[in-house]
Amino acid sequence: MKAIETEGLTKKFGRLVAVDDLNLTIEEGDTFGFLGPNGAGKTTTIKMLIGLLRPTRGTARIFGHDIFRQGEAAKKSFGFVPDFYGFYDSFTAVENLEFFATLSQIPKKEGKERIFELLKFFGLEERANSKVREFSHGMKQRLVIAQALLSRPRLLILDEPTVGLDPRAQFEIRELIKGISKNGVTTFISSHLLFEVEDMCQKVGIINQGKLIKVDSIENLKGEIRAKTGVEVRIECEEVTQEIIEAVKKIEEVLDLRVEGKIIWAKVKSSAITPTITTAIVNAAGRIKRVEEHTPSLEDIFLKLTE
Amino acid sequence: MIFDIMRKEIKEIRSTKRLLIIGILFTAATIGFAVYYGHFMEQGPNEMLTSNLYVITLMFVSLLALILAYDTIVGERSRGSLLLVFSKPVGKAQIFAGKFLAIFLFTGVIFLIVTSFGYWLDAAISQELPTASEVAAAYKFFFAVLLAIACWVSFAMLFSTLFKSPAISLVITLILWILVLPMISQMPFGIYLQRQGLNHDLPELGEITFPVWVKVPFAFNPDRCIAELAGRLLDFFPVGYPILTAGQSIAAMVIFIGIFFASAFLLFRRLSLE
Numbered sequence: 278m279k280a281i282e283t284e285g286l287t288k289k290f291g292r293l294v295a296v297d298d299l300n301l302t303i304e305e306g307d308t309f310g311f312l313g314p315n316g317a318g319k320t321t322t323i324k325m326l327i328g329l330l331r332p333t334r335g336t337a338r339i340f341g342h343d344i345f346r347q348g349e350a351a352k353k354s355f356g357f358v359p360d361f362y363g364f365y366d367s368f369t370a371v372e373n374l375e376f377f378a379t380l381s382q383i384p385k386k387e388g389k390e391r392i393f394e395l396l397k398f399f400g401l402e403e404r405a406n407s408k409v410r411e412f413s414h415g416m417k418q419r420l421v422i423a424q425a426l427l428s429r430p431r432l433l434i435l436d437e438p439t440v441g442l443d444p445r446a447q448f449e450i451r452e453l454i455k456g457i458s459k460n461g462v463t464t465f466i467s468s469h470l471l472f473e474v475e476d477m478c479q480k481v482g483i484i485n486q487g488k489l490i491k492v493d494s495i496e497n498l499k500g501e502i503r504a505k506t507g508v509e510v511r512i513e514c515e516e517v518t519q520e521i522i523e524a525v526k527k528i529e530e531v532l533d534l535r536v537e538g539k540i541i542w543a544k545v546k547s548s549a550i551t552p553t554i555t556t557a558i559v560n561a562a563g564r565i566k567r568v569e570e571h572t573p574s575l576e577d578i579f580l581k582l583t584e
Numbered sequence: 585m586i587f588d589i590m591r592k593e594i595k596e597i598r599s600t601k602r603l604l605i606i607g608i609l610f611t612a613a614t615i616g617f618a619v620y621y622g623h624f625m626e627q628g629p630n631e632m633l634t635s636n637l638y639v640i641t642l643m644f645v646s647l648l649a650l651i652l653a654y655d656t657i658v659g660e661r662s663r664g665s666l667l668l669v670f671s672k673p674v675g676k677a678q679i680f681a682g683k684f685l686a687i688f689l690f691t692g693v694i695f696l697i698v699t700s701f702g703y704w705l706d707a708a709i710s711q712e713l714p715t716a717s718e719v720a721a722a723y724k725f726f727f728a729v730l731l732a733i734a735c736w737v738s739f740a741m742l743f744s745t746l747f748k749s750p751a752i753s754l755v756i757t758l759i760l761w762i763l764v765l766p767m768i769s770q771m772p773f774g775i776y777l778q779r780q781g782l783n784h785d786l787p788e789l790g791e792i793t794f795p796v797w798v799k800v801p802f803a804f805n806p807d808r809c810i811a812e813l814a815g816r817l818l819d820f821f822p823v824g825y826p827i828l829t830a831g832q833s834i835a836a837m838v839i840f841i842g843i844f845f846a847s848a849f850l851l852f853r854r855l856s857l858e
Contacts, residue, residue, distance in 0.1 A: 328670070352673040359664060363664030363667050367600075380588075380672035381672050398643055548752065
């Protein structure tokens, strides 16, 4: 089943095209990272997906329900975590969650049970009756994720879930999200933090200047980049002599070569060439200390695609 | 759902200090008027209560409605809670109705408590119990004031929906209430009196039939309408002239509510959180 499906989704603000003809499909059970530099159109896309912003053109469906025509049905199936804490500061954690549970149409008794279950899961049970204004950023972020999970949604949409948090809180939130995904909840995470997306997601979509430029699994994207740009092999030797350099240069598949002290950096078409290089070094009386293949990171992919 | 939204709104109103501040200002204004009249106008506090307390009360009830409503939408918008509310499966009509009813009823109850207390305090001071017809007139007037409250809540909610900053919403709402609407409603009346060579204090003004171009702008201010109704229902004209009949005053307020409530609701329905 398709959790999210957009067709020609476009949003214009005057002359500015914030999102341009976005066609995106996310299957149920996926953990999807939505990547893009600041101002690329990530938040605008999310606002259209959850029905906060009317698209200029195109449609968005959540589990088959059009977000504008069947808004209530669509909204029942997802939970949303914004990039800031939209709570009532003068209310306690429980009062806030009770209100959002009511809005989510959860029966009172069931809502109370769910609230305490979530507060326990997020380690907030001892602060259940504290006013939200007394909470730290990390606690507020855990609470905002808890409110999104009140109705046991099939889809969780998160907009920059770790923004403004200290490294420890970021780690905790990432672990919580990974736990939620493992429980079968489809997760759509918008972020500009590449390591975060690489850590949590299997599949990514990259948006730049409003256009969706790539959607694939991280592994496939890495493979594609490798095929296009080659693989960089780092060989640490005891000593790099002129004979060794000449021997490596003779290998046809070596696209580029550079030497930094005792380290040889060789760019090759594929990692299958690495044994040929090491053999050539050994034959030239070289002694190898360490061989490493530098595979492209999500950052490399991102930079390549958004350059 | 509407009831739950109302309950949340009232809880939020109670958690702010607005009611306390307006209560203190109201008390200070009441005492100030009493002292002023007692010392300089050779009237005792009792006369002051009967002639001016309801004017001050009406002014503060309008102010209370405006102060509670000016940020009901823009406040949530700027804090970000509206984003979460809109992401839930609840209709905008329910959210809007819940907010409107909460402020309307809360202000109405405060007015009922304050005026009932004032009314019976007046009776206690003058040692004269009101007659049944006087009590009936007072409660008729209470329902008329509810209409004025609905006018001001709709009015402030329009600007709360229109603007993105609570401060701008507050300033615009108060300026329109204090300056613009009174000017619109009073200016044609003043011009008419001047043209006719009439004096504001003439008792025979009550017998004049004013032209439409005076009546319509005059009616476009709920404070004026309620003053007119006070005159009709309580037989007392301290701040206005009998320009409008009771029916015209009520109709004007209903139209005012219709215009501002509908505009605010339509804007709210189309509200995009960019």
